[in-house]
Amino acid sequence: MELIHHEQLKLLVAKALETSYRSEQLGDNLLERLIVERPKDESFGDVAIPLFDFAKQLRLSPAVIAKQVVEQIKKVDSSVHVVALSGYVNFFWHKDAFTREILSSMHEGFGQNESLSGEKIIVEFSGPNTNKPLHLGHMRNNVLGESLSRILKNAGAELFKVNIVNDRGVHICKSMLAYQMFGEGATPESTQTKSDHFVGDYYVKYAQWEKEHPEVENEIQAMLHAWEAGDAQVLELWKKMNHWAVSGIAQTYERTGVSFDKIYYESETYKLGKDIVLAGAQKGVFFKAEDGSLRLDVSEITPEDKNSDELPTKVFLRADGTSIYITQDLGTAVARYEDFPFDRMIYVVAHEQRRHFEILFYALDKMGYPWAKQLHHLSYGMVNLPDGKMKSREGTVVDADDLLDTLTEQALLVSENAQRKADDGGKARAFDVALGALHYFLLQINPVKDMVFNAQESLSFTGNTGPYLQYTYARIAGMLRRSEARSLVERFSQPNYTLLNHDVEWRLVKILADFPAITQKAALEYSPSVIAVYLYELSKQYNKFYTDLPIFKEDNLDVAAMRLLLSDKVRLVLKRGLELLVIPVVEQM
Structure with missing residues (x-):
């Protein structure tokens, strides 16, 4: 019996456990608790597969449990080479048969699975503001969202990628007011500036002006009220500057391989929740506070820590x-369910918004939406610089486009093709x-x-980097072109797998x-990151093989x-993996 897939192994061990012990002894989520490892x-x-997790509830040593499981497996199929060792159930493959089965089954779709088949999933990511271009922090969000979407689709899910633009x-209004004050009719074209950068420059100018003129905050509030009141002149300026920002951001998306099935705009959605809250108030979900606001009691999910400011x-x-x-x-959230009745929705948002989403999901659940329990916040950490944190208002962010241009110039310098610029x-x-280099660094x-x-460090062609993986792929692709x-390829028609001994x-x-x-x-x-770690291990092992x-130089053809x-x-697996990580596949370097 040749067992290939980890899930098959887990199922075999689970059945052996269920045969040997009562279900109430084993507990719930049996398959999820079984982990397949590679012995060092x-x-x-x-x-x-380690069995230490079952020792306490079965009141037996892991070694005894492993021995019992191995005995049961051998009763089912004596051809399986399996042993119990120090609390582990250890499997040995039959090399020739395993090699033949693996390599002969590998095709362009290798790595696809059906674990999420039939599920409809929404992934929301990016969420840019139209007062500045995308920066390094956005890049981590973007590549996480895009890569996760590809990985979920690879697992059989039906994906719907969405973006909410905070416009x-x-x-x-700060960018708009600064443009009124300092723009003098300039445009991205007249200044030869990428349009979202053009808008972002005025956001920085406003921050600098505000330091010396704090009273300008009153003008910002007045402009915001004018916008909400539909003032024609303010709306015209808003539409023009938002067009500049959105079109520039769209260029960066295209440049970096990021796309969406639908883009929502805050200006179109910010009123959507009002009717829901009012309806919730009638049901008693929300209550009117002394200050007249409608509030939700969140004490049930408020930390018990007395020092908490929640x-x-x-x-x-x-x-x-x-x-x-x-x-x-x-x-x-309600509108999205109407657009795409999902089985789950994943918000890719920085961990600073953890509490926001905890309350949002709680509110939707209290309102009685059955899908509220299928909402997930994929929280990610911040991207900082060696000299500290990025600050948009001070113009100290690492702009995404500028970063990519700089990295491209540096890649030219270190590339073997530097002389062919x-x-x-x-x-x-x-x-x-x-x-x-950038995408791998952000995902690893x-x-x-x-x-x-x-x-x-990200651009190194050695070590745990994106260029190292790309170089490994290009090395194989170049070798196949020789x-x-x-003449060797012609021999593929009748492969002899026993020669790979x-x-x-x-190991490969x-x-x-x-x-x-x-x-x-x-x-x-x-x-x-699971795929990133795997691809690095694969590349290291291949380069040792190479x-x-x-x-x-092998005499035996x-x-x-x-x-x-x-x-x-x-090469095939590297290509599939790189594509899932939104890393360009480079045929030659």
């Missing part, structure tokens, strides 16, 4: 009947390397962690076999052909 010492097995409010109530409508940010999100494809390849660690972006490879080759085959389980794990955990077993075939399978 290969003499212990090719894969292993109204005080911060937008209030036991949350305003959803001001006393004057105007909406606040959470009111908008309330209405938008003038080539038509030279700069395009350098940009692909730069984007790969768990989303919840803060990070410090190091531009020079004239010596053509070197330890380095065997086992890593390739993990790819479907890795993509599934990334989907279930909402973590592209160095230790030079294909074109059949062996050389099989190593070339193995290389092509690595």
Whole structure:
């Protein structure tokens, strides 16, 4: 019996546990608690499942449990090579059969799974403001949202990618007022400035002006009230500046491989939640406070910590009947369910908004929306610089476009093709390397962690970087283009898998076999970093194989052909993985 997929192994162990022990002893979520690992010492097995989690409830040592499970598995199929060792159930593959089954099954769709088949999922990400261009923090949000969407779709889900553009409010008026004061009729075209950068420059100018003229805040409030009242002149300026900002941001999306199925605008949705709150007040979900505002009692989800500054109530409508940010999100959530009746919706938003989403989900649940329990906040950490935190108002952010341009120039300098900068494809390849460097750096660690972006480190062609993965792919692609490879490819028609018997080759085959389980794990955990870590391990192992077993120096042409075939399978998985991580696939570097 050849077991390939991790889920099959887990199912086999779960059935053995259920045969050996009562269900009330084992507890719930049996399959979820079984984890497939790769032993560091290969003499212990090719894969292993630890059983320490069951020791306490079964009141037995993990070693005893593992021994019992192995005995049950052997009763089911004596051909399975499985042993119990120190609380682990260790499996050994039959090398020739396993290699044949894995490599012969690998095709362009390898790594796809059906774990989320039939599920309709909305992923919301990006959420830019129209008073400034996208910056490095947005880039982490964007690539997390885009990569997660691709990973979920790869797991069989029906995806609907959405964006909410924050195009109204005080911060937008600040750019508008600064343009009125200092613009003198200038345009992005007249200044030869990318349109969203043009708008962002006025936001910075306002912040600088406000330091010396704090009274200007009164003019901002007046402009906001004029906008809400529909003042024609203010609306005309607002539409013009928002067009500049939105069109510039759209160029950055296209440049970085990010797209959406629908874009919502706050100016169109900010009133949506008002009627929902009023209806909720009639049901007793919201109550009128002494100040006249409509509030929700959130004491049930307020931290018990006496030092916490969390209030036991949350305003959803001001006393004057105007909406606040959470009111908008309330209405938008309902509207999205009407647009795309989802089974779950994932908000990709920084961890600073954790409390906001906790209250939003709680409010929707209290309102009786059955899908409220299927909402998830994918919280991610901040991206900081080596010298501190970014601040938009002070103009100290790392602008996304400027960063990509700088990384592209640096990639040209370190590239083997540096001397061919003038080539038509030279700069395009350098940009692909730069984007790969940035996206990989932003995805390589768990989303919840803060990070410090190091531009020079991200561009390295060695170590745990995007360019290293791209270089590994390009190395294989270049090798397959060599004239010596053509005759070897002809031998693929009748492959002899038994010729792949070197330890380095065997490790590579086992890593390739993990790819479907890795993509599934990334989907279930909402973590592209799972794939990033895997691709780095695969690339390291391949480059060791490439160095230790030079294909074109092998005298036995059949062996050389099989190593070339193995290389092509690595190329296929690298391509699939890079695409899931929104990293350009580079054919030559």
